[in-house]
Amino acid sequence: MGKAEEERNQNQYVVAKRLVQNEAINKRELRAIANGLFPSLLPVYVEYEKSNVLLKSSIKGMLPLNIYFSGIVHKKMFLEVIYNIVRIAKHCEVNLMNMNNMMLELDCIFLDPGTKAVKCIFWPIVNNHNPVFPSEFFKDIPFQLVFNKHEDHHYVSTYLQYFNEHTSFSIHHFEKFILELMGRSGREEHRMGQVEQRNSLETTVLDEEDLSGTTVIGVDLQKEPSFPYLIRESNQERILVNKPSFRIGKERRYCDYFIANNQTVSRSHADIITRGDRYYIIDNNSTNKTFVDQRVIPVLKEIEIFSGTKIRLADEDFVFYI
Numbered sequence: 001m002g003k004a005e006e007e008r009n010q011n012q013y014v015v016a017k018r019l020v021q022n023e024a025i026n027k028r029e030l031r032a033i034a035n036g037l038f039p040s041l042l043p044v045y046v047e048y049e050k051s052n053v054l055l056k057s058s059i060k061g062m063l064p065l066n067i068y069f070s071g072i073v074h075k076k077m078f079l080e081v082i083y084n085i086v087r088i089a090k091h092c093e094v095n096l097m098n099m100n101n102m103m104l105e106l107d108c109i110f111l112d113p114g115t116k117a118v119k120c121i122f123w124p125i126v127n128n129h130n131p132v133f134p135s136e137f138f139k140d141i142p143f144q145l146v147f148n149k150h151e152d153h154h155y156v157s158t159y160l161q162y163f164n165e166h167t168s169f170s171i172h173h174f175e176k177f178i179l180e181l182m183g184r185s186g187r188e189e190h191r192m193g194q195v196e197q198r199n200s201l202e203t204t205v206l207d208e209e210d211l212s213g214t215t216v217i218g219v220d221l222q223k224e225p226s227f228p229y230l231i232r233e234s235n236q237e238r239i240l241v242n243k244p245s246f247r248i249g250k251e252r253r254y255c256d257y258f259i260a261n262n263q264t265v266s267r268s269h270a271d272i273i274t275r276g277d278r279y280y281i282i283d284n285n286s287t288n289k290t291f292v293d294q295r296v297i298p299v300l301k302e303i304e305i306f307s308g309t310k311i312r313l314a315d316e317d318f319v320f321y322i
Contacts, residue, residue: 013059015108015121018052022127025053029097029124038095040088041122042110057121062110065118066144069106074148075155082138083178084118085109089134090171092122096227096242099171100131106144133252135169155181167260170237228272228279228307230257233317241279241320246272248313249284264288264314272305272320279305279322288314 019025025046033041047054065081089099103109103121110119142156162177230239239257249255251267259265266286273280280302283290290297291312297303305311307322 011060013062013064013110014056015059015103016054016056017103017123018054019125020129023129024126025055026124026126029122033122033124038091038122040084040091040117040119042119044121044124055123055125059110059119062112062119064107065109065111066106068111068113069145071146072148073145075151078142078145078147079155079178079182080116081111081118082141083175083182085120086138086171086175086178088118088120090175093171093240096240097122098128098131098242099134101125101128102132102134104132104134104137106141133169134171135163138174139163168235168237168258170235228274228320228322230272230311230318230320233319239318241272241274244274246274247284248272259313259316262314262316265316266314269313270311273302279320281305281311286314 030044030046032038033044042057042059044055044057047056068081085104089102092099092102101123103123108121111117112119139160142160147153147156158181162174166173227240227242229241231237232239243256246257247255247268247270248257248259248265249267249269250259250262250265252258252260254268264287266284266288268284269286270284270290271282273282281290281292281297282302283297283299285299291310292303292305293310294312305320307320309320311318311320
């Protein structure tokens with residue numbers, strides 16, 4: 001997916017993404033967003049221009065965060081916006097939507113100046129060529145702002161220290177951390193319009209047909225399949241295996257799930273392959289090997305795994321579930 005383009009016309013913004021080869025529209029997600037099942041996600045529609053396919057979002061009466069944060073930023077203002085974005089990202093993850101498809105740039109996240117409600121753009125696609133990692137976005141925000149010099153800035157240093165201490169990012173854990181910084185006691189979760197019936201993943205691959213006019217988004221939703229998942233035994237994190245080829249390793253750029261706090265794991269250690277209703281793991285010539293049920297597996301050979309299979313990458317343990 002190409003770089004986002006933003007246009008401004010008086011009180012309206014239009015953010016557009018041009019799809020590139022092998023990217024595809026996720027019709028289930030597109031319909032769900034259009035039908036208002038995710039109130040904190042801005043509506044997205046499809047346009048066809050000759051041989052190009054674009055996803056667009058039109059925003060009226062709201063400010064992009066780069067303008068909202070253009071002046072002096074105080075603690076309450078900063079943390080409330082961060083918390084709102086975290087809640088949106090968490091809601092996407094809970095509903096099996098890839099958080100990396102959120103348009104996490106300050107000029108593409110919008111705020112209602114009256115209610116202070118925050119809304120994000122989510123691109124409903126698969127095979128995203130330009131994903132945005134939430135951990136990198138949240139870590140970089142403070143460096144783009146000017147904080148109130150009359151306030152104690154300890155909360156900013158505490159915020160940044162979080163990323164040094166937690167190299168494996170969890171949106172659920174980060175939410176709890178932000179609540180603590182805000183001085184809220186207990187676990188405060190505000191409902192954001194849960195999708196009561198999970199919807200099936202229906203994908204349209206882009207081709208040369210019907211490349212004219214604007215696609216009208218349908219209203220029918222179907223049942224969504226569940227994805228297999230891993231439980232990381234060191235912290236009990238639940239990791240959705242939501243791609244046909246799901247890579248695990250310690251290099252963020254190459255992996256769908258990265259383990260940055262374990263140097264024994266290789267950069268692109270192993271892949272989990274989904275083929276129909278069967279699942280396999282492949283060791284990518286890792287330094288410290290991959291183990292299935294305590295047995296080392298051959299390099300670059302598919303080994304079938306089942307619900308309850310124990311997987312070890314170097315000395316990092318997981319259990320696979322369907």
